[in-house]
Amino acid sequence: MTSATIIDGKAFAAGLRTRIATQVATFREATGRAPGLAVVLVGEDPASSVYVRSKGKATREAGMESLEYRLPADTDQATLLALVERLNADPAVDGILVQLPLPRQIDAQAVIQAIDPDKDVDGFHPVNAGRLATGVEGFVPCTPLGCLMLLKSIHPSLSGMNAVVVGRSNIVGKPMAQLLLGESCTVTVAHSRTRDLAEVVGRADIVVAAVGVPGLVKGAWIKPGASVIDVGINRTEAGLVGDVEFDVAATRAGAITPVPGGVGPMTIAVLLRNTLVSAGRRAGVAINEAAL
Numbered sequence: 001m002t003s004a005t006i007i008d009g010k011a012f013a014a015g016l017r018t019r020i021a022t023q024v025a026t027f028r029e030a031t032g033r034a035p036g037l038a039v040v041l042v043g044e045d046p047a048s049s050v051y052v053r054s055k056g057k058a059t060r061e062a063g064m065e066s067l068e069y070r071l072p073a074d075t076d077q078a079t080l081l082a083l084v085e086r087l088n089a090d091p092a093v094d095g096i097l098v099q100l101p102l103p104r105q106i107d108a109q110a111v112i113q114a115i116d117p118d119k120d121v122d123g124f125h126p127v128n129a130g131r132l133a134t135g136v137e138g139f140v141p142c143t144p145l146g147c148l149m150l151l152k153s154i155h156p157s158l159s160g161m162n163a164v165v166v167g168r169s170n171i172v173g174k175p176m177a178q179l180l181l182g183e184s185c186t187v188t189v190a191h192s193r194t195r196d197l198a199e200v201v202g203r204a205d206i207v208v209a210a211v212g213v214p215g216l217v218k219g220a221w222i223k224p225g226a227s228v229i230d231v232g233i234n235r236t237e238a239g240l241v242g243d244v245e246f247d248v249a250a251t252r253a254g255a256i257t258p259v260p261g262g263v264g265p266m267t268i269a270v271l272l273r274n275t276l277v278s279a280g281r282r283a284g285v286a287i288n289e290a291a292l
């Protein structure tokens with residue numbers, strides 16, 4: 001028995017992409033060029049290849065230029081850094097995304113830090129992490145920003161809510177906590193060493209699960225009426241599943257994201273949003289962020 005509202009991230013993302021396309025057209029008229037997103041893929045990890053292909057398709061559908069760079073799995077660090085430098089200097093490139101994970105001969109942190117922070121549409125550069133933490137304009141990582149948009153579609157004000165983020169990665173957990181703090185939530189970040197996770201999750205009005213362990217967050221832990229955002233994308237024998245025990249959680253939650261069709265499609269739509277915003281800033285063309 002499902003009682004929760006199932007949050008349709010796929011539909012929300014499609015709407016966002018349509019609104020982005022409208023402003024991309026305005027940008028093109030004003031500047032005579034399309035916003036450009038460079039995506040770099042090192043190696044041939046099948047999941048990464050799928051994501052890169054769908055990013056390229058979504059980029060073109062929004063009227064932007066997709067520049068794709070596929071490098072062999074044995075690419076060395078100096079070669080990758082040289083490509084990043086070239087993209088930093090290229091005026092046609094508004095956004096740079098180096099697909100993670102990278103092969104082990106490459107120091108991912110060094111590559112992230114080589115990206116011009118003002119083209120870092122992933123929001124992974126420490127300068128952008130610092131900007132987010134201090135409330136300065138920059139780029140916010142796509143997945144947590146997409147989660148926040150879905151939450152605000154349910155609760156226009158999050159002020160005073162108890163939010164529990166399960167997971168403390170630089171890519172999702174930490175920036176998610178910063179965003180929720182910025183919305184005046186009372187934020188708890190739980191992780192693998194948290195004691196009595198059931199009790200911590202049970203206090204939450206908002207649960208964001210981003211640990212990468214299938215079904216780690218049990219449905220019975222969810223406070224009745226809570227909003228549950230499942231960032232997990234786990235490939236199992238049963239297919240693609242999230243970090244939340246969906247069937248049980250959906251009987252208790254007020255609203256919950258499915259996997260697939262929840263957070264994943266938002267990640268790509270927000271990447272396009274960040275690229276449009278970057279193009280606007282770099283060209284001095286106003287982007288109406290409130291209308292996105």
Ligand SMILES: Nc1nc(=O)c2c([nH]1)NC[C@@H]1CN(c3ccc(C(=O)N[C@@H](CCC(=O)O)C(=O)O)cc3)C=[N+]21
Nearest residue numbers: 051097098099100101122260261262263264265267268
């Ligand atoms: N520099 C970098 N930036 C990223 O943003 C980045 C990355 N590296 N590496 C890999 C992860 C993963 N990621 C996803 C994007 C879209 C879906 C997505 O669209 N998922 C769909 C379909 C899932 C499927 O069928 O495989 C869904 O959840 O409904 C998922 C995951 C971006 N990532």
Ligand SMILES: [Mg+2]
Nearest residue numbers: 167168191192
């Ligand atoms: Mg952890």
